[in-house]
Amino acid sequence: MFSVARLRRALAPLLLLAPALVHARDKVLFTSSVTYCEPPESLLIEQFDIAYYDKNQSIVFNISAASVDPNTNVVANLFLNVYGMNPVNVSLDICSLFGGALCPLPLYTFNGADSIPLPPSVDIASHLPGIAYTIPDIEAFAQLTLTDVKSGAVKACVQTTLSNGWSTHQYGVEWATASIALLYLALAIWQSVLDGPLALAPIRLIDLLSLYQSIALSGLLGLNYPSIYRSFTLNFAWAFGLFPVTTTSPMQQSINRMRHLTGGDMNNASDSGATSFVNRKLSPYNSVNYVLPEALSTSLSSLHTDLAGFSERFASSFSSSAFSPQVLVGGDVATVTDGSSNVLQAGIPIYTNSIGIATANAFMTIFLTALIFAAIVLGALGLAYAIPFALSRTEFGRRHPAIAAFRAQYPSFARAWGIRAALVSAMPILVFTFYQWTLNDSWLSILLSVIILVALSTILLPAAFFAVRSSLPVHKWSTVEPTSAVAPFTAPYRPNRVYYVIPLLLVMSIKALVTAFGHAHGMVQVIIFVVLEFLLFLSLVILKPHRTRGADVLAGYLCLTRLVCSGLMIAFAESLAVKPIPRVAIGAICAVISGAAVVVMFFNILVNMGLWRLFVYAVTCGRRGGRRAHTALSSQPPSDPSLGEKAGDLEKRDKDNATVRTGPSQYFVSRPNNPSPPSTVPSTPLSSTSSTTLGETLPRRWSFQHSRPPSVMTDALHSPAYTHRTSTASSPISGQRHSRNISSSLPTPLEEPSHPHPPTSPHAHPLPPLPPSPQPHRAV
Template identity: 70%
Template sequence: MFFSVARLRLLASLLFAPALVASRDDSLFTSSVTYCAPPESLLIEQFDIAYFAKNQSIVFNISAASVDPNTNVVANLFLNVYGIQPINVSIDICSLFGGALCPLPLYTFNGSDSISLPKNLNIQSKIPGITYAIPDLEAYAQLTLTDVKSGDVKACVQTTLSNGWSTHQFAVEWTTAGIAIFALAVAIWQSIVHSDLALAPIRLIDLMALFQTIALSGLLSLNFPSLYRSYTLNFAWTLGLFAASTTSPIQQSINRMRHLTGGDLSNASSNGAIDFVNRKLSPYNSASFVLADALAPSARLSLSNIDLANFPVSNTSVDSTPRILVGGDVATVTQDSSNVLQAGIPIYTNSIGIATVNAFMTVFFLALILATITLGLLAVGYGVCFVLGRTKFARRYPGIGQFRSRYSSFARAWCLRAVIVSSLPVLVFTFYQWTLKDSWLSVLLSVLLLVALATILLPAAFSATRTSFLKGERDGPNTPEWVTPLTAPYRPSRVYYILPLILVMVVKALVTAFARAHGTAQIIIFVLLESFLFLSIIAVKPHPTRGADVLACYLCVTRLVCNGLMIAFAESLAVKPIPRVAIGAIVAVIFSVAVVVMFLNTLINAGLWRLLIFVFTCCHRGRSVGHATLVGHSNDPSCVEKGAVITACEKDSATVATGGSRYFPHRPGNPSPPSTVSCSQSSPPSATSSTTLGETLPRRWSFQHSRPPSVSTNAPYSPAPTHRTSTASSPISGQRHSRNISSSVPTPLDEHFVHDRCIRTTMV
């Protein structure tokens, strides 16, 4: 088989090598305990066992009781590791220990200890080394006791196994949150210092969209491997879901509110989601419960030779052993249980301690907190601007007064950005709440939140796209400045591209919520939507620069490829567990690379790229003085992505800026001399001339314009006299936002090259 255990071991060593260097003993322990059948003869309060490979010892903490007298049972021990069944044996209890366990004694056992296993068992050679290293191990053991006479199940216990490694790490959560906070700080700074059209606020929304895409993938009703499901939990905070416990004040308040308003669904379990996961899904990977079928004489012989009373006690005391034992109430989960968690939102939210029916209310409260923080900070910012505007500091720095004058649009723009970021989680969990029919108050609040979201987002989208359809000008009089979060990322004639983006977001939310029982349909629709977005970017090229289009294509291809790979997680395809784990690791790596790319992009937008250019030009100042001068004037943050610089055409009484744009710069092609311009000698300026063009070039790199020869010029090839009035704007200023600058209008730069060539010809 292609996806063998050896290949899985190699993949795990490559992907998770940094995590495996930590100092931790190789161990296996029970991560959850559940009844797989209603208990009759054996009652378990706690069943925690840990095995340490270093000294081949077992630490246990067990509390169990036998309550059914005169019970003769046969024990079946079953082990499932990634769908493989290395152990499936049945043992005649009556033949062990001289029949001391037949019938089962009415006995209550409470004990914890650490013992060393006999070396003749050779347990270490039977456990592959990858078992201790691969994150989110998918293995469970099942012990079934059946009555010898009737064949009825007297007790059935399932315990999942773990090695302590997982792709869900608090360090990763804080790292991604730190990246988002850093991007937010850069975006706020650039929008204050420069304008709301700076590049950093645009990339902030792109970064949050990537994080939410990763988290949203974990909400689909697919049979994700535990490795990938845990990976997506690192980004749950972007959906407004933070890890909580059953004693959390917010979760307890939501539970009381639901129960008082008609809610009757169960709350979250204190043991997490593993206990209640559908046994067909990871980490169980079992289509049905396995019961005893036959006896295994070899296993019976090997166990009968073990004297449990003479097991040597380990030198390590129980108190010094790491606290990895679970404990807690043991739940009963059968094929007919109503508390089984299905794939998608139920497993996702319960994995972080949030009940399925509490998901929307949790997002609702987080939305209120976000709105309060945003409005509070904006109010404080306005107060600071108002106070500074009345001090001498404002007279020294006029930018403070200018920022105060545009503070209203600045505040509304950031409120709109907050709405854009929170739109996807609000839509997903609002629609999902409608499918639960649990609490009428939750449904009412979901409707009110959806109306508030539509009231803010839809008018902004209408205002942004109206100018695009009518005039194709982003800064036209009919375009409010506060809608720049929707208009700034796109060309003036392509602002309507936000409409398909909003449509795709709404469709994803609808599919995630209402198609929860059809995971295959969900992922296929997601693939079609990402294909549509990719083709639309190729065809429309909505962004103002080629670099922005390339970045958008890269992110879209990342989503498309990952969604395509996740088709293998559909339950109907029944892909084996090991291939699913390998595919899940690949998808996690692809998304992680995209996160790194966006982080580097954030660093560049923060000014790192300009710093590198400055250092480079300083090192080559002697050879490239002109280039260093041009770069030194490049202070527009939107110039970072394209690498454009600002040039100035100096005149006697006016200066013409030809390269800087407060939106996005566009680098023109190589200039070519107009066919209508002929080479002639330049004459001194006439006293009666109405233009100041044509003065002697002071140095080689000055971009100044030469005027046509005057009437009194006696050159044999002088053209007809031409008089032009100098203006303060460049001939291409009307095309500063155009993607392709027309070559029909000669630019001042063209005239300079033609004039310079003419001077060189005359000198020769």
């Protein structure tokens, strides 16, 4: 106990440091993007970085700007929008600041970076609630408008979005979800080699990737998503074949050149990201009435603050050099207005540009990713064939016939995994192929989209037909069994429910068509999604197509997750004009529901890997009670085929291990879980002269196999009380020694031996063997 106490004293300081680690990040708000909201006339900006720290009430700035219009007297309006609310909307008299140094605006080039503590009179903290520093993907922007005092014309308008550094889009989440998928892939390959076409892990791998793709697809609709949910869906963009890139990446530059050489004229992706180009009616701007302030000079209200304390410090940061023409470029700050052609609309444009991919480059990015993926799959399949081929020519391969058996079934194995790869790629290819047809940007991109669509259909449609034809109500196909090459379609479902593949493929195609061609009608898109998911869930409840009840429950849970999230996303429709804060709350709920489904699939892989059984074994310390509990659980219907096969093997071993109690003149056979004979069996034996202790006579399908009697060298009185023996009905030895030839539908009653010991004469003939019966029987 002394060592434990010392350990507790050592850990106590670490526990005290926990709150400090949680609050180690400073409460800060900073500008995340800068754009002109009107074409600049008097003010040009190259860099505009401002951060506010709540800890010491200070502002850190790094600004590069220039005033280029002489003799300009302006008034400034500072406008702050936070989730559609306007906590700050003030006008400043520029001429009253800094002793009139800024009236008229001097021709200055301002390049400065500094940290300035705000005076007590500037109380920014009272306008900002504490949640503004912690809520992820905050939706806020500030707008500075300079208006000419005389004419009222807008001389400059600058908008900056604000951020606190927290977001639901995290690279750690991307790597975690990808790691789960890779772990599932390794388990799926291992089980498909050992367990054959009905292995469970490949089925769950498709379910996992379909869940990832459904989350990513939910962010591609033409809806006004809150920033928190849009960022969450970006964590699963890799499952759609979209990986975060920069505009200077060789792939994106090559796609840009190809498009412009083949008739493409759409804009490329911007270096500053997608936020600054988002339609101002959408999040994070939430400016429904995007109208610049009018007649600021007539409604001027001064901000009563004492700025004289640091006016000299501010003025010293200006450089008094005259204006030079080099500053007129305006840097990378873009002009984004309602009529601009570079405004990103809801749906695919905002989604792809958020990870550095231009809207017109989306399909070509998917196309190249699909080619790379196909090359990896073909290379892996070729390597998987080369290794057993090389081993089969060695002494090791000749000693292990399983290698030759794997080579024999490898064509079906390779075709099955090729179909799985096509299934994983189907949804992204369909969505962006159809969307490319709506752009009319590059004729080469359209041609390649047609080619890849035909190739995908060639792989999936014939395989789906060969899989479902035996389950269709057509007499000529009713006896045709599908091959193991189409196991991705047949393995998840019961043989008479394989046709359930048809509605699944139809739902996938309809979703792709609605996402691509209905991008301007977000409400219609989400309603169709809700109807499809409801019909799919209803079909699951009615048909119960999967092989086990657990598989039906899991599929129903995933379908219900998609249905609930699709229903909640109706609030994101622009036509409903739901307030930003309720939309954010609904977006957070959708993210939590989808994230819970990912966690459920993660625990599902742990169970399929056998870690649950290992946990049970560790908890019970390998005691017999733990094994008995596990045996009892295995007798219940399993949740997957692989566990069902193992439980069946365990039950078979328990039934075959009959406990035989030997005595002078009789054998007592104890068989666990032995069903009682039918009630129609006569209660008296056929022959009244024969006697037996084996109970009532049974129909022909209840055949008996007796355990081996004690040896002549063993005294029956001193033989052990229990003898364990495993017997199988197909064993030739057991059939020769312990079976009787049955010539009628009912077994002949057995006679007791006349002496307690079996005959020891070397001329004693063994019992005749039992001929093979076409009917099932049970072993005792």
